[in-house]
Amino acid sequence: xxxLPVNHHQERKGVPVCAWQRxxxxxxxxxxxxxxxxxxxxxxxSAIVESVPVSGLTLFFEAEEPEDVELVRQACEKxxxxxxxxxxxxxxKDGRVYIMTSWLRAPFQSAPWLWKVLLVLFxxxxxxxxxxxxxxxxxxxQQYGERRTVGIKPPRLITLGDSSPGDRIxxxxxxxxxxxxxxxxxxxxxxFSSHLGLPMWLKEGLAMVTVDRFFERPTIRPETLETLA
Numbered sequence: 001x002x003x004l005p006v007n008h009h010q011e012r013k014g015v016p017v018c019a020w021q022r023x024x025x026x027x028x029x030x031x032x033x034x035x036x037x038x039x040x041x042x043x044x045x046s047a048i049v050e051s052v053p054v055s056g057l058t059l060f061f062e063a064e065e066p067e068d069v070e071l072v073r074q075a076c077e078k079x080x081x082x083x084x085x086x087x088x089x090x091x092x093k094d095g096r097v098y099i100m101t102s103w104l105r106a107p108f109q110s111a112p113w114l115w116k117v118l119l120v121l122f123x124x125x126x127x128x129x130x131x132x133x134x135x136x137x138x139x140x141x142q143q144y145g146e147r148r149t150v151g152i153k154p155p156r157l158i159t160l161g162d163s164s165p166g167d168r169i170x171x172x173x174x175x176x177x178x179x180x181x182x183x184x185x186x187x188x189x190x191x192f193s194s195h196l197g198l199p200m201w202l203k204e205g206l207a208m209v210t211v212d213r214f215f216e217r218p219t220i221r222p223e224t225l226e227t228l229a
Contacts, residue, residue, distance in 0.1 A: 049109060055080040056091035060109065061099040068099055068154040071177055075184035082185070082210055089192040092148040097184070100151040103134035110142065110149040135162045138183040141190040148191040152184050169224050178215070185214045 051060045052069065054076045061069050076097055083089050100106035107119055107130070119126070133140075138161065139152040153161070155176045173179050189207040198206070211219050 054097070057095040057097055059097045059099070062101055068180075071155070071180055072097065072099055072152055072184055075181040076188065078181075078214060079185040079188045079210070082213055083189060083192050086210065086213065087189075087193070087206065092146075092191060094147040095191060096147065096149045097188070098149060098151045099154050100139075101154065101157060103130045106151050107142070110147075110151065111144050112147060115144045136165050137161075138163075138166075138179060139187045141187045141194065143191075143194050148194060150184070150187040150191050152180060152187065155180055158183075169221060171219050171221055173219075182211050182214065182219065185211050 049060055049062055051058050052073065053059075054073050057076055057080070059069065059073055059076060061072075080091060084091075096110060098106060098110050100109075104127070107126075108116055111119055137153075138158055139150065142149050142151070158176050158179050173182065186207045189210045190203065193203065193206060208220055
């Protein structure tokens with residue numbers, strides 16, 4: 001997802017919100033409530049966010065799902081060790097991992113309050129892309145100033161998603177729990193290295209190599225490597 005620019009001058013001046021912005025804010029809030037209710041009805045969760053510390057990060061989750069939380073927690077611990085040991089990258093000062101269950105609710109849960117306002121104001125610009133990407137994405141990384149966030153889908157949503165784009169690049173993985181671990185590791189590498197401004201090929205390559213070391217086996221199709229070579 002694209003990071004939205006913050007205009008600190010306008011923030012200090014307190015630019016008034018015009019009528020259309022107020023209407024948009026009201027519409028987005030209503031949409032969030034509808035989305036949250038639908039997700040709760042499907043999954044049985046109450047959208048109450050809880051959190052646990054893990055390896056210098058904070059893991060947030062909407063419902064008390066011990067198996068999913070423990071799975072992601074263990075993946076975070078191992079990934080952080082690998083990132084520290086292999087690349088010498090430091091843990092972000094404000095690093096957060098979210099078990100996300102809604103493309104609409106996830107950005108608002110992870111963003112600082114000022115960014116929530118920007119998400120509302122620029123909703124028509126980012127929402128269509130987020131909605132389109134959601135069925136195919138197992139996770140994503142987003143930076144809000146100094147806050148670096150990672151969103152990971154739980155296994156039940158990974159199973160419902162469309163994995164065909166990833167299957168053309170990665171070795172197919174039938175174990176959905178292993179998929180969640182690999183996605184967690186991949187996105188954490190992005191979060192730990194986002195400040196470096198790496199070119200896309202190096203950014204993705206670093207994440208892919210780290211996932212290979214996480215599982216101690218190749219996870220990229222040989223033909224994919226040949227294409228990239």
